[in-house]
Amino acid sequence: MLKWSSLTAEKKSLLRLGASFFLFGLINNVLYVIILSAALDLVPPSTPKGIIAFCNIAPALAAKIGWPYLLKGKIQYARRVIGCCLLSFVGMLVVALYESLYARLLGICLASFSSGLGELTFLQLSTTYSPPSVGGHSVGYFASGTGGAGLVGAFLWWEVRGWGVRTGVGISSVLPFILPLTYYLLLPRPATFLHPGMSRTYSTATVPEAIEEEGDGVETSRLLGTEPSGAATSRLEKSVSLSATDKWRLVKPMLMKYMLPLFCVYTFEYTINQGVAPTLLYPVPDPSRYWLLSKIIHSVRDYYPLWQLVYQASVFLSRSSISFGLPPIPERLLPAPAFVQLGILFVLVIESALGIFSEDREGRSFALVFLLIGIEGICGGLAYVNVFYRINQEEPDRSTVHNLEQAKQEREFRIGSIGFADSSGILLASLLAVPTELELCKTQVSRGKTLCKGL
Template sequence: MATLPREAHIHLSTKIVTPYIIDLIPYSLRIVFLAVLSACGMLAVALSPDDTDARSLAGKIGGIVLANISSGAGEVNFLSLTHYYGHFSLAAWGSGTGGAGLIGAGVYTLVTTTLGFSVRGTLLSSILLSVVMLISYFILLPLGPLKSAQKNRKGYQQVDADEAEAPEHESSGLLEQPSERSFSQAYQRHQSVVKQALSDLKTKLLRARSLVVPYMIPLFLVYLAEYTINQGVAPTLLFPLEESPFKHFRAFYPTYGTIYQLGVFISRSSLPFIRIRSLYVPTLLQVVNLAALTAHALWPFVPTVWFVFAIIFWEGLLGGLVYVSTFAAIREEVLDEEREFSLGAATVSDSAGIFFAGLLGAGMETALCRWQVAHGRDWCRRL
C-alpha cells in the first residue's frame, strides 16, 4: 500500500494538534524546525542497518515518524502562510504539491533503477531538499507582506496589553505589604494568561466547527474514496497480460499510481483557470469512481485496461480539484482575521481521509483478492 496506517496516523495526529499551537512559533523558526525534522528523518532511515532486527527497524520507524511530523506540520504551516500572499500563492502551492508526488516518485525510480544509485545514497542526497526549503523561504520568498502583517498584529496586541494593565491599583499606604501585593499581581497575571489561552482555544474550536460542513466533509470524503481506490482496489484491477501493455502483473499498480499522480498534478495546477463552487459534486463523482472500480474488481465488466487508465486519471483530476478548490473557497469566504487558522485547520480532513482509507483499503484488498481467486482469477497472487 502507498501509505501505511501507522504513518497516516502520525500525519493525522500532527495536523490535529498543529493549527492550535503553531501560532506561538514565528514562521522563521517553524521553517528551520521543519527542515531539521525532515533531514533527521531521512538520515535515520538512510543510516539504519539493512538488517531486519529490532534496532534497525526502530531506527527506520523513528525516521518515518520524524518525516511524517515534518510533512503534516509543513502542510499546515505553508497553507497558513498563503494567507499573506495573493491567490497565485495557493495555485503555486497546489501545483508544487501535485508535482511533488509525480516527480518525486519518478526521480527516485530513475536514480535507483536506471542510474544504479543505492537507496541509502539516494536518501542521503535527498537531505539537500531540506536546504532548498530554507533557501526558498529565507532568500527566494518575499517576506515583506508577512513581516508587515505581523508588525501590525503586534501593535494591536501591545495596545490590548496596555489597556489590560491600566486598572492597576495604586499604593494603599504605609500598611501595604509589597511582597504580598507583588505575589498577588503575578498570580493575577498568570490567571489572565491562562484565561486568555483558554478563550483563544475555545474560539479556534468554534472556528474549526464552522469549517466542517462546507469544506472539511467534502475534502475528507474525496480523499477517503480516492485513497481507498489507490490502496484497496487498484492492486486488484488486473487484466490478462496478452490484453495489456505489460509483461508482468506487478506493472499494473505502479502504472496506476503514476497516472493518478499525473491527474492530481494537472488539476492542482488548474486553479488559475478552473474554479468549482460546489465541492460536493466532484466528491460524489469520486465516490461513484470507488463504487464502479470495486464492482469491476468483483464482476469484471470493463473491456480493456485502457478504460481503467482513464478512470484512474479522472480520479486524480477530481481529487486535486477538490483539494485546491477547498482552500480557494476558504480564502474567499472566511473572514480575514480567521483565514490563517482556517487554512491550516482544514488540512486535517485530507489526512483523516487517508488514514481511514488505509484501514479500509487493507481489508478491501485482501477481500477482493480472495474473491477473485475463488472465481478463477488468481492474477492478484502473481507477480
C-alpha cells in the same frame, strides 16, 4: 517611467511569490509521494500496503491537530521551516539505512509528521499576504506544487527504483534542504505587497497584519500608512492567542461547507489508491498485440507504480487549475468530487473482484482503469485547491478588526484547521485499505487469477 518600473517590480515579486510557494508544495509533499509510490519495495510481499499508508498519514494528522487546535499564540514560521527540513532529512535517512520493517516505519512516521506540519505551515503562511488576490496567488501555486510533487515523486521512484531502497531513498533525503533556502533567499515578505500601487478588496482596517520576522518588531501601522497612538501600539504588541471557544466558533461553520466534502473525497480516493489499485493487475502485455503498452509494462510489479503515475499526473493538472488562471468551482459544487469518487471506487472494486471484461481483453480493462484513475486524480485535486482557495479568500470576522493580531491568528487558524479533514479521511482509508486489498486478492484467487500473490 516610474509607473512602468513599479509595475515591473510588482510582477517580479508575484513571480517570486508563486515560485516560492510552488517549491514549498513540491518539496514538502514529494517525500510523501515517494514513500507511497515505493510501498511495494519498502515492505515484504506479505505485508499489506495499507500499513505504509497508515504510517504515512497518522503522524501528519497528529501534526495538523496538535499545532492549530492545541497550540496558541504567534506562529514562528522560520523555526517551523527549519524543523520540517531536519525531520524529513532524518526520516528518509532512517528508511534508507535500515532494512528492518519497524525501522522503516519509524522513518516514514518522522517524514510524515514533517510533511503534515509543513503543509499546515505553508497554507497558514499564505494568509499573511494581502490583498486577497496575492493570498490566492500563494494558495494556487502551493496547491500546484503539491500536485507537482505527486508527479515528480511517482516519476522519480519509477526511475530510481531499480537502484534499490538504500540509494533511491537516500538520494531523495537531501531534497528538504530546498525549503529553508527558498524561505530565506527567494520568498518575498508580505510587506512587499502592502503599498498604494496595488489594488485592494479589503479596507485598510481589515488587512491582516504582516508576518513577523523573528527578532524584529511588527510595524503594522507603518505598513498600512498610519501612525499609531501609544495605546494602539501597546494593544498590537500585547500577546494574543485564540481560546478553545474562539476556535470552535471558527470551525463550526466550516464543518459541512468544507471539511465533510474534503474528508469524503480523500477517504474514497485513498481507499482506491491503497486498497484497490494494488490488485488491479493483468498479465504482462504481449508485444504483438499491445506494442505501446508492452514498452511500459515489463512485469506485473509495474502496474502499481504506473497507476500511481497516472493518478499523480491528473492531480497535478487539477491542483494547478487556479494557478493556470481557471476560475474556482462554484461553492455549491464543492461536494461533487466526493460523489464522483464514490462511483469510481465502486466500479474499480467490481473490476478487481469480478472483471468487467473477459480475460482475453485485458487491453479494454487497462484502458478503463487508466481512465477512471485519471478522473479520480482530477476530482481529488479540484477538491483540494478549491477548498483551500476559498478559505484563504474569506474576509476576516468584523468583530476582530480592531485587533489586527487576533484577525491574523484567526485567518491562520481557519486554513490550518481544515487539514484535519483530508488527513483523517486518508487515515480512515488506510485502515479500510488493508482488509480491502486482502479480500480483493482472495476473490481473484478464487476465480483463478493469482497475479496478486506474486507481488
